[in-house]
């Protein structure tokens with residue numbers, strides 16, 4: 008398997024200006040004629056052969072400038088088509104290929120989902136439709152003619168604007184779409200099928216009338232309205248916030264049920280996993296609504312950050328993904344609550360990206376080498392990539408940042424750009440040298456910033472000493488040598504430019520107005536390995552509030568006392584750090600109990616009691632004022648986060664027991680308050696459903712309270728949950744009740760699960776939630792339960808959503824069972840990975856990343872995990888996707 012390296016990038020030897028595609032849809036024998044207007048690239052090698060990419064293609068015919076190619080002029084394999092001596096002037100190549108969409112279980116290229124023809128071309132799926140220069144720096148103007156049976160495919164959609172349609176004989180018809188904006192092949196899409204439509208119009212700030220539409224399975228139109236509205240809100244937000252207007256006459260979103268990821272930003276024709284489109288109060292939770300809004304926005308925002316300005320090569324993936332995640336996070340923060348959203352984003356980063364950065368799959372935000380690009384759509388590229396953009400805004404300030412964005416879009420529009428192009432726009436607007444900042448793209452690993460504060464009463468100064476470091480595990484991956492990991496010598500690690508948003512809080516509450524000329528707009532910039540920041544004129548020892556709003560993606564080592572944390576929880580002006588203070592207090596308890604191997608029903612310890620007392624005060628004071636924030640403050644760090652804190656020789660059972668004992672303690676100590684809160688937050692009968700942030704926040708706090716009440720008093724909690732399950736009018740409340748009941752073994756649980764499964768037997772997206780709840784039960788019987796559910800009529804290995812809900816929920820979100828000492832959790836996961844690999848390598852590889860933390864667990868488990876990974880690595884006929892993950896995990 009070959010390694011692709013950033014250092015080897017060369018421009019294409021040929022360019023394609025125009026592509027005319029004629030696609031005749033057929034379930035098993037779809038014919039594609041591609042007419043390509045090519046020319047030699049002035050930046051390429053003169054006279055080089057033209058090598059087009061292909062994948063599982065059958066070539067039917069080829070002509071050069073209208074003539075069949077002569078004998079020996081071309082060489083064809085299923086993976087490439089080579090024209091040995093292309094004309095050194097513009098020329099036209101017409102290629103006819105045949106593909107079988109019904110046999111396409113990889114869900115890359117042209118495939119069928121529930122009978123609907125659809126495509127997925129990123130990163131390298133277009134080569135599964137026709138032979139092509141399938142690389143992001145070859146931009147062409149596409150015209151697509153799609154032909155199909157009217158009965159099977161009444162709806163025919165392509166990129167760009169519709170230009171013609173018509174009948175062919177009695178049963179067939181066609182549509183022609185033209186996209187005037189040059190684009191790389193990965194943004195190509197078409198759809199053909201029986202689909203229902205909901206639509207509306209949007210007038211852009213430039214006065215363009217845009218028809219926007221969402222297509223779904225017939226009968227589900229009633230669940231598409233929220234997504235449609237989110238499209239219009241996204242368009243308006245991008246105009247307001249970044250001055251970006253939409254640039255075609257139509258914008259279509261199509262929901263399909265078989266999809267490898269969340270959604271795809273194809274030009275003018277976004278294709279979505281239906282999980283991120285379909286929403287009704289009875290089938291979707293509040294987090295589904297929030298995800299739909301965020302992903303609709305994300306894909307729409309790609310129209311500028313990704314489509315108008317695309318990536319030169321796949322090493323630059325963060326250029327579109329990190330930037331677009333940043334943009335969708337900002338959108339959600341503006342549409343909902345900014346602090347609540349920031350906390351949610353940081354929780355995701357810590358739960359997914361930090362472990363990735365600390366494990367064997369760690370890589371820089373801009374990797375330097377890959378074997379399989381599909382394995383690099385990672386939390387590091389997306390989420391850490393977004394944090395880099397956020398730091399840039401913090402460093403430059405919002406106005407300069409906006410000017411930099413404007414310049415980036417203006418100078419790079421219509422081009423395939425690099426991270427350097429992006430940074431150059433900001434360097435130009437700010438007049439700053441961003442070379443040191445660029446290290447964020449190059450070095451893997453989560454930096455640690457150790458901080459200590461010293462108060463000098465005589466001088467009335469307060470000094471904060473900072474020291475930054477990168478962990479050694481990460482420096483291996485930072486070498487970027489995926490074939491042979493090498494240690495980067497610690498002295499080669501460059502200090503990062505780290506914005507530290509900070510403030511000082513008085514012990515009795517209220518801000519301390521201390522001065523330091525090195526703090527601007529509340530931000531101190533740490534640029535060297537060590538530095539000390541001194542505040543003058545400080546009357547009394549303050550409590551520092553550091554990394555406000557999580558101003559940099561780092562781990563902070565800062566030995567605050569319990570009282571100092573309590574001060575921050577009660578008085579910090581920064582909501583994020585108030586939440587962080589509660590998390591740190593809880594984390595201290597959890598780590599202490601996990602290390603001590605605390606039994607499940609640990610007697611209430613004093614540190615736990617202090618947390619309870621602080622939470623009681625907090626709840627009394629403000630739970631009803633901001634229920635969404637209160638729900639987050641009440642939620643304990645996840646087991647995986649505790650494991651990250653412990654770092655080595657982790658015993659997942661000890662962590663679970665520690666967390667359980669604290670849940671019980673909080674539930675007991677706060678019980679009367681939590682019940683009162685539940686009552687106060689209950690919606691009066693007949694209240695119409697709203698998915699807005701305020702209503703969702705009230706539901707979140709009621710359900711966080713239910714969770715703790717049930718932990719402390721399983722019988723009473725189960726009774727409450729069963730009542731909620733019956734009376735609930737929203738899926739949020741129903742699912743939260745089911746999740747609470749699922750943690751209490753017994754007949755009540757089994758009955759509730761059976762009733763829920765029966766009620767929603769025809770709703771696959773709801774059954775996914777039901778699968779996931781059962782997959783996350785932290786009990787010995789869960790692997791067998793999962794094997795049983797794999798035989799459920801609604802389960803199919805062919806559908807990625809089913810695999811994610813039943814199997815990935817187990818492997819990623821059920822640490823005690825995945826890491827069972829007897830290895831049964833690893834065995835189950837490996838069994839599914841191997842069974843899936845022949846069908847859908849992308850999804851199989853992603854599932855295998857659940858082994859990312861295997862080196863952290865204690866010896867017995869570690870040996871079993873390693874053996875399981877070796878079984879995968881040594882299995883015959885592995886896909887490149889799975890073999891890459893297995894190989895790197897073991898390296």
Ligand code: HT7
Nearest residue numbers: 127129130267268269270271384
């Ligand atoms: N740009 C897309 C990433 C993607 C993808 C989507 C669906 C199926 C396979 C895929 N491979 C890569 C989605 C996004 O980040 O917006």
Ligand code: ZN
Nearest residue numbers: 305309328331
């Ligand atoms: Zn994206």
